[in-house]
Amino acid sequence: MIIRIILLIALLLCISSSNSAENINESLYRIPNTDNLLYLELDIGLVIIELNPLFAPKHVTQIKKLTRTHFYDGLTFYRVIDGFVAQAGTSIDEDNGSQYFKITNKLLLLPIENQITNITNKAFSLVQSPDMFAAKTGFIAGFGSARNNDDSITWLTHCPGVIGMSRNNAPNTATTDFYIVIGQAPRYLDSIMTIFGRVVYGMDVVQKINRGNAKNNGVFDDANKTTTIKKISVASDIPKSEQLNIMIERTDTMSFKSKLSKRRKRPSPFFYKKPPQALDICQIPIETVVF
């Protein structure tokens, strides 16, 4: 509570001198752009997703467009495998019998946005090198990411809470259906799927989404058991008074980097024997504060 109040004061100070980039850089939190936040209202509670137009501009544009036409309202999480993903949207491709959704509109076909090349080293807070699935991992504005050896390519990592677009076998076949990672990071999906956001609030709600039949690829035996999307909205379309004020821990500050270093070394006496000094990019919490 005290910490919350201190943060609020720190934040208000930043806002009151909002044109000072220096102050904003020193802050340990950032207020996300409401035009890049989705409010995913489920029948079991609210989930907030931060979109990532840096890595997936076309997907973000499409998801916002679909959201604004109320495309998702009333649809369900129809394929949910505990420990893996919760997938929502229209339906699955019955012919295929697996995760691929029925393409409702060919015009919506999206090109895969699985990696970018224009990330400076400054924007990347190194976490681990080498990682088991990449030359290195690190954070970019709160998103877990990975890079190749010469830093020429960067992609987002499939950590719990990330949201990606489902697709058919061919890479450029995503249209409307999305999945949220709800279990141990399926890193083998890195850079072959498009991740376009991550849950920044309400991951406990996501974990309450009903699971389907794992033996039938997560599809429900009883369609009445699916969890329903009441509504998705772009936060900036919601009256200010109904928005939740959140701020998200920055991952590019000295403070965050020293937190990573402490996490690696585990100085607490609880670690009577020190673990290997390795960090899993998907096992580092990034704090969201409601103020």
Add this chain to the structure above:
Amino acid sequence: MIIRIILLIALLLCISSSNSAENINESLYRIPNTDNLLYLELDIGLVIIELNPLFAPKHVTQIKKLTRTHFYDGLTFYRVIDGFVAQAGTSIDEDNGSQYFKITNKLLLLPIENQITNITNKAFSLVQSPDMFAAKTGFIAGFGSARNNDDSITWLTHCPGVIGMSRNNAPNTATTDFYIVIGQAPRYLDSIMTIFGRVVYGMDVVQKINRGNAKNNGVFDDANKTTTIKKISVASDIPKSEQLNIMIERTDTMSFKSKLSKRRKRPSPFFYKKPPQALDICQIPIETVVF
């Protein structure tokens, strides 16, 4: 459904010639010993835990003893951090203000059982070498485990669903309270905690356990929000008619090993670009079948 029936038939064939070790070895599933199964009945559903006396004999003995004295019945999950652990038992150590529980009875103090030395290579199904946190990882009777370079020491890995005993700073201070891993594997806890079992049924129920206040180390602001343990029982104490018949995928069969190899190579055309041939020990599902 068809697979289930086939499995059931295969199983019945095994049982009908139940003294043939050969048949049992060839089966892809095993029926767990009900004396090593705990039925954890929560107010939100049933969870089944397989105990591991091979790695943690004293912990298993104590947990069964406490279970049979109804010690846990009516207690709650009082410290729950989404993406990390759900901890249950008596209470936390208020002085410490962190995860350590109040020691209710010093006589119960358990020695840490964090590694064993007597595992043959035959019992260990290799998954990955090197792994980010160990020289190698693999399965031992369905449990994720890790080893050092010369295979002289083996320990269990903190994968989602494992159950371990909470302790204070000193290693030999565990007594009654336990935690279930509910998020990305906290591998840094490997071999400094005692893992004594894993959830083999009802992980979706575990994920519905209410979360506490992450900013207060998972403790609840409102104690009424905690999820309650109605009852824990040793399965063999329950009338046969009330037991759930489960069988668990074996991890020492050729079939399982070829599944691992396929998982590593990802031959499906969905992988239009093949991922690195690495496997995360905590990202491999081990099937439980209800029959």
